Amino acid sequence: MCLAIPAQITQLEEGNLATVDILGVSRSISVDLTPQAQVGSYVLVHAGFAIEVVDEQYAQETLELIRQFPDLAADEVMLPQVSNS
Amino acid sequence: MDTMQEELKAFRDPALARGLVQVIGELAPESATLMEVCGTHTVAIARNGIRGLMPEGVRLASGPGCPVCVTSNHDIDKVIALARVPEVTIATFGDMTRVPGSTSSLLAEQAAGRSVEIVYSPLDALKLAADNPNRQIVFVGVGFETTTPLVAIAIKRAKEAGLKNFSVYGAHKNMPGALEVIVADPQLKVSALILPGHVSTIIGAKPYQFLAEKYGIPGVITGFEPVDVLQGIAMLMRQLYEGRAEIEIAYARGVMPEGNPVALAAIDEVFETCSATWRGLGEIPGSGYRIRDEFAEFDAMRRFQPEVEPVREHAGCRCGDVLRGIMAPSDCPLFRKVCTPENPVGPCMVSSEGSCAAYFRYY
Numbered sequence: 001m002c003l004a005i006p007a008q009i010t011q012l013e014e015g016n017l018a019t020v021d022i023l024g025v026s027r028s029i030s031v032d033l034t035p036q037a038q039v040g041s042y043v044l045v046h047a048g049f050a051i052e053v054v055d056e057q058y059a060q061e062t063l064e065l066i067r068q069f070p071d072l073a074a075d076e077v078m079l080p081q082v083s084n085s
Numbered sequence: 086m087d088t089m090q091e092e093l094k095a096f097r098d099p100a101l102a103r104g105l106v107q108v109i110g111e112l113a114p115e116s117a118t119l120m121e122v123c124g125t126h127t128v129a130i131a132r133n134g135i136r137g138l139m140p141e142g143v144r145l146a147s148g149p150g151c152p153v154c155v156t157s158n159h160d161i162d163k164v165i166a167l168a169r170v171p172e173v174t175i176a177t178f179g180d181m182t183r184v185p186g187s188t189s190s191l192l193a194e195q196a197a198g199r200s201v202e203i204v205y206s207p208l209d210a211l212k213l214a215a216d217n218p219n220r221q222i223v224f225v226g227v228g229f230e231t232t233t234p235l236v237a238i239a240i241k242r243a244k245e246a247g248l249k250n251f252s253v254y255g256a257h258k259n260m261p262g263a264l265e266v267i268v269a270d271p272q273l274k275v276s277a278l279i280l281p282g283h284v285s286t287i288i289g290a291k292p293y294q295f296l297a298e299k300y301g302i303p304g305v306i307t308g309f310e311p312v313d314v315l316q317g318i319a320m321l322m323r324q325l326y327e328g329r330a331e332i333e334i335a336y337a338r339g340v341m342p343e344g345n346p347v348a349l350a351a352i353d354e355v356f357e358t359c360s361a362t363w364r365g366l367g368e369i370p371g372s373g374y375r376i377r378d379e380f381a382e383f384d385a386m387r388r389f390q391p392e393v394e395p396v397r398e399h400a401g402c403r404c405g406d407v408l409r410g411i412m413a414p415s416d417c418p419l420f421r422k423v424c425t426p427e428n429p430v431g432p433c434m435v436s437s438e439g440s441c442a443a444y445f446r447y448y
């Protein structure tokens with residue numbers, strides 16, 4: 001039930017609403033909880049609301065780290081950990 | 086395709102997953118019980134066959150993470166009592182309609198002529214109210230912190246719009262209170278926790294600190310793609326290997342350490358915490374949300390005060406033990422024989438995120 005899926009904002013509208021594209025289907029959602037969202041932002045959509053803006057930089061960093069570590073020696077395995085503080 | 090889409094796809098990449106499985110194998114202790122406490126994780130683990138990728142001795146147990154499943158019979162009975170108020174239309178997420186209460190379910194009430202609408206969002210319920218001025222729309226609010234702020238916003242919007250025919254039956258719960266009961270349970274020895282991604286999107290990492298500090302249990306906040314789940318497990322293995330207990334975030338693209346402050350403020354404006362009864366876990370102080378007095382007119386129970394039938398539990402259903410991770414669904418005597426998704430005995434088989442339903446479909 002707490003599933004949220006990433007979707008891209010294609011248009012911002014009045015009344016804290018936005019249109020998103022979810023797998024090719026366009027849908028109206030509320031951006032009450034993500035005032036920082038802009039056209040082009042990817043947001044996590046849960047039950048008709050954007051609950052967070054997906055952070056592209058952290059997505060990239062996480063993947064970088066995951067890609068690197070199988071090459072490292074077994075006893076020095078570096079597990080991906082992106083600190084976003 | 087833009088880079089973001091490429092990146093999101095990479096979280097399903099089998100090659101990345103294999104690398105993580107290898108690391109998990111290298112770091113795993115002789116025996117460990119990892120618990121996931123989010124129904125969406127339960128489904129992700131089952132669907133991607135992650136249990137089968139674990140090294141010998143590592144057990145993945147499912148906790149109380151399906152909000153429909155932990156909703157008590159008494160809560161369901163109250164919703165059914167509301168459905169029987171002649172002017173009321175119940176608006177709810179689909180899963181809720183099939184959950185058996187003491188003697189009935191919303192689906193049975195609908196068949197008997199009561200008005201029940203399935204909605205996708207609390208905003209749909211608001212729209213129903215605006216479009217049907219002669220009906221009283223009661224939205225059934227179940228869920229954890231992911232859903233609670235949405236309902237808070239819906240209530241605020243109803244107040245601003247002066248809607249007199251919208252109210253909420255609130256059975257919202259918060260996750261950290263339940264986790265404390267789970268980790269303190271001597272019957273179940275949890276070594277580490279796979280913490281929920283989207284609950285944490287709202288609340289951040291701090292509410293879990295007590296798990297590490299007071300109980301010495303490591304936790305990693307994890308996303309829902311196969312690579313996310315495996316990364317979370319690998320990070321937990323590393324903590325166990327190094328003898329650390331910390332709360333870490335594997336799902337950095339969707340969870341900020343402080344959560345979503347706008348959402349937290351919305352919850353706090355409309356709700357206050359209260360004691361709540363969880364199926365399987367019993368009453369837990371501070372683990373539920375109640376509508377504040379300033380918004381009392383939007384509290385369906387206060388508005389209609391219907392008479393509620395006495396609670397009766399379902400004989401034989403072991404949902405309580407399943408929800409505490411003490412028993413695997415397949416060990417319930419009724420599993421698959423009497424209890425199936427078509428004919429569910431308990432809520433763990435009804436909800437698509439329930440452990441019993443996930444086991445039924447994938448094992």
Ligand code: SF4
Nearest residue numbers: 403404417424431441
């Ligand atoms: S299999 Fe059915 S009866 Fe058994 S615990 Fe699960 S829901 Fe309850």
